[in-house]
Amino acid sequence: MLTSPVRLPAPPRLDALDREYRDAARLKRRATMGVAVAVIALALFSGWLVGADPALLARRLPVFFSYFDRIFTLDGGARAWTDPREWFWGLRRWLRLLGDTLLIAYVGTFLGAAGGFFLSFASAANLVSNRWLRGTAKRFLEFCRTVPDIVFALIFVVAFGLGPVPGVLALLVHTVGALGKQMSEVIENADRKPIEGLTAVGASWPAMVRFAVVPQILPNFASYALLRLEINVREASVLGFVGAGGIGQDLMEAIRKFYYADVSAILLLLIGTVMLIDLGTERVRHHLMGAESRA
Amino acid sequence: MSGTATAPLRDAALADLQSLKRRHPDAFRTLDRRRVAGLFAVFAALALLCFGLWRLGFSPGLLLGGLGQLAWFTGLMLPPDPGSWSILLSTLTGLGETLAIAFLGTGFAALLALPVSLLAARNTTVSGAVRFLTRRSLDTLRGVNTLIWALIWIGVVGLGPFAGVLAIVTIDVGTLGKMFSEAIEAADGRAAEGITSAGGGALHRIRYATLPEVMPVLAGQALYLFESNVRASTIIGIIGAGGIGLQLSEMIRTLEWRAVSFIILLILVMVALIDWLSARLRRAIAGEAPGQTA
Incomplete structure (x- = not known):
């Protein structure tokens, strides 16, 4: 940085530019936050509307994954591919x-x-x-x-x-x-x-x-x-x-x-x-x- | 008018017919090989069509009877009318549920698909084997119809819109994962190179080069899928996974034709509104894109 050929503007001008940059960044951050808050609020409302139940999902999620285990199991308990005729x-x-x-x-x-x-x-x-x-x-x-x-x-x-x-x-x-x-x-x-x-x-x-x-x-x-x-x-x-x-x-x-x-x-x-x-x-x-x- | 003007030309061409035939043999051949192949394909397609009509039990009597019924129903559908306040209320609730299912389904699918798509994209994945496995898993998720996923989820969390949300999430992780990974692969590599040259690692490259560049594209794709999900979530109610489909299929089964046409009309209006809104949002995001990457 010290060897940089770029010459910085005089301090008062530098401060003004710096302030403008911060304002612009803050404005953008605020817009992003606004969108995020709106999306989260909509999601919460939608979740309430459909009766989403994360606890139920957490409790039943193993059932979903074991479903793919069960559909490859024959009634006798054997793996499906061991007996294609039965499958x-x-x-x-x-x-x-x-x-x-x-x-x-x-x-x-x-x-x-x-x-x-x-x-x-x-x-x-x-x-x-x-x-x-x-x-x-x-x-x-x-x-x-x-x-x-x-x-x-x-x-x-x-x-x-x-x-x-x-x-x-x-x-x-x-x-x-x-x-x-x-x-x-x-x-x-x-x-x-x-x-x-x-x-x-x-x-x-x-x-x-x-x-x-x-x-x-x-x-x-x-x-x-x-x-x-x-x-x-x-x-x-x-x-x-x-x-x-x-x-x-x-x-x-x-x-x-x-x-x-x-x-x-x-x-x-x-x-x-x-x-x-x-x-x-x-x-x-x-x-x-x-x-x-x-x- | 044009006949008299072209007559001398036509006479000249007819007089010179033999020489014309010799010079342009292809133009005079009525049955060349491509044409024969084309005719054969058309014939085979028509034969298969006839076989299909016969095999599936099409008959003039059935068609006429059905069309008569359909005309009768259409007459009964006019004017569209919910019939009672309670049906109107349940219809509006159903529409709200449909939108909520589409919104939550797309949102959570996008959240889940983002990390997965990083593994599936050539320029951000950890290894070729991981990329291959991820892509095949995404194909499988996408290959099963939403209604089938909904049936499976109903078995897991019970009847209701929550099962619909999970079904949409499941299939959309497949769809969005593929779309996102393609967008990431299309990203310009120079920003990532810059991060590497400044000593950044793989995660730095993703956070500071790839993601800022592709985020507007991904948001546009998610919105586009939201539109398609609004359509999908109108039908999953038919098998009991929430949304307006439940009311619609009930009204069809109980032959309340005015309520049926009322619900269909509301669906059409809702779809048109969502498409319009989403198109505006997508344009806004695309317009914002250069500002965000700068």
């Missing part, structure tokens, strides 16, 4: 239900993607100048994706009866909303020149969309639809909780009735399936992205 006793049934779960996700995604695809054109600002039509389409998509799919499933179960059909329809509605919004954003970012070109040569609106817009957005659309399929496989696995088909029903029963080994068996099957689907769709998506960059 996966219901494999045939579970695989069938898992297949149903995948089909629910697939059919829901496919039909929902088709619906979202068409609605996305109606809600894109560069294709539709009628504000009412566009606004209606946008609001409809917003409604479809803001209401959680499991709420739709609850209502559809009452209307269509228990089974996979309401599950598919619930995923369908939610997919229309989610994909429709993503795609209309892609369309709004599409290159304007082909659109202007086709309009200039007198193409009708459907022809313009088909030959100017669709080729631009198709790889993106497929990629988003595959991502949505991954999400829907996860969602489909819990639709059974409300009676809308798939493996969720068996999983919920196993958890509620404390069939410990079944819980781990079904969860492992589910996690494995989800990982396989993710890997598969990721490969396809990379392939599609490659195709897009080549085009």
